Amino acid sequence: MPRPYKPRYRRRLPHLQPQGGTFFITYRLHGSIPVKLLWKWKMELEKKKAQIEHQAFNEAVLRKKRGEAYWHYFFERYDQYLDSNPNGPYWLSKPEIAKVVADSLSYCGEHFFYLWAYCIMSNHVHALLSLREGSPPLYDALGRHKSFTGNEANKLLGRQGDFWQHESYDHLVRDNESFFRILNYILQNPVKAKLVGQWQDWPWTFCSAELLP
Incomplete structure (x- = not known):
């Protein structure tokens, strides 16, 4: 179940x-991915999200901006690091x-x-x-x-x-x-x-x- x-x-x-x-x-x-690097990206993402929240967007635009920030400030870095294969496994x-x-x-x-x-x-x-x-x-x-x-x-x-x-x-x-x-x-x-x-x-x-x- x-x-x-x-x-x-x-x-x-x-x-x-x-x-x-x-x-x-x-x-x-x-x-x-090293934990320290993940936290660095996360802190930079949170900083960007805080900037977005202080701008006068409607809910639809705000949701889009949050998604764009997550993609550019976290996921692209995350995926590029994995593709570069610096440390294994x-x-x-x-x-x-x-x-x-x-x-x-x-x-x-x-x-x-x-x-x-x-x-x-x-x-x-x-x-x-x-x-x-x-x-x-x-x-x-x-x-x-x-x-x-x-x-x-x-x-x-x-x-x-x-x-x-x-x-x-x-x-x-x-x-x-x-x-x-x-x-x-x-x-x-x-x-x-x-x-x-x-x-x-x-x-x-x-x-x-x-x-x-």
Whole structure:
């Protein structure tokens, strides 16, 4: 039986999870970003948000400005740091580990959510998904996926301890324009990182056939 629905919860990153929504998800390997750096970005984001709050915007503009601030002052730095791969770990670069994650995402895509796209990089994963009617809340479905893949990956690596960072980044996708902008962002991640010339060449990128021409 699923745990009681939590519409909002917080670790270090903000989460807003209405049931039945479409989400852009990013989760990463444990220890892949230094805690001090995360807090530096967070403090700079809070400073920018405070500046926005003092300006005379209506609610719609204020929500947009908050989203833009989060993207530019936190998420872009977060993702660029992961793509630059300065410190490791890089366990997802091992094909046998990436396959565990890909297979689990496919399973979850059949049982918990509609899986539109994903990209597995060496230390993080991006995914675009919509929750199925009657499925567990996002935090529950993603938690099951991370628990299973973390345990299986640790067996293959012959190690113990945390595999994934506990908190994940999740962004509620509100309209079609945002959906396709995020879809392109996910597919182009290995291209932007100069790992391949086109997204179809990256072995750990998936895009639903429904979205392809």
